[in-house]
Amino acid sequence: MMIRLLVFIVLVTVTYHKAEARSSSPHRPPHDHGCGVDNEWKRFRQSCYYISAEVMNIDDAMVECQEQGGALVSIESPIENYWIAEKLNALPKVDNRFFWTSGFTAADKVKDNTYYWIWGDYTEVGYTNWAPGEPNDKGYVCLAVNRWNGKWSDEKCHEKFNVVCEKKVDQ
Numbered sequence: 090m091m092i093r094l095l096v097f098i099v100l101v102t103v104t105y106h107k108a109e110a111r112s113s114s115p116h117r118p119p120h121d122h123g124c125g126v127d128n129e130w131k132r133f134r135q136s137c138y139y140i141s142a143e144v145m146n147i148d149d150a151m152v153e154c155q156e157q158g159g160a161l162v163s164i165e166s167p168i169e170n171y172w173i174a175e176k177l178n179a180l181p182k183v184d185n186r187f188f189w190t191s192g193f194t195a196a197d198k199v200k201d202n203t204y205y206w207i208w209g210d211y212t213e214v215g216y217t218n219w220a221p222g223e224p225n226d227k228g229y230v231c232l233a234v235n236r237w238n239g240k241w242s243d244e245k246c247h248e249k250f251n252v253v254c255e256k257k258v259d260q
């Protein structure tokens with residue numbers, strides 16, 4: 090009788106723990122937060138972010154993000170800007186204070202040829218966080234974010250900076 094009771098308790102315990110393990114990770118393997126397992130992407134809300142260890146110009150930055158499975162970052166809200174700046178700020182050692190984003194300028198040919206800023210997916214830049222006096226450069230310029238305060242600056246696209254990549258989380 091005692092043995093039967095013990096077997097019953099063990100079975101109930103094992104079943105309970107199995108059910109608990111299933112419910113805590115219904116679809117994904119452990120450590121996968123929607124950004125893939127065992128890589129350097131970090132999750133924030135509905136996006137994953139990757140910060141390159143290497144510096145490069147904007148053309149190489151685009152290729153780097155594509156090879157990593159994403160695209161250059163678009164910063165669309167204060168909270169996203171804050172989160173990114175916090176991550177950049179916490180980096181142990183990088184040479185530059187600027188990091189590339191997907192922002193670039195385009196001329197409105199239909200209107201008066203004035204320039205405005207768009208993100209890599211061709212949506213117009215809405216929320217902005219320009220540093221005082223920015224944007225102020227001429228020619229082929231791209232949008233960089235300052236690691237120390239999250240403020241934006243236009244910088245020559247051929248400059249070599251680290252890169253922030255973004256990819257949307259699969260729903």
Ligand SMILES: [Ca+2]
Pocket residue numbers: 223224225226242243244
């Ligand atoms: Ca500038």
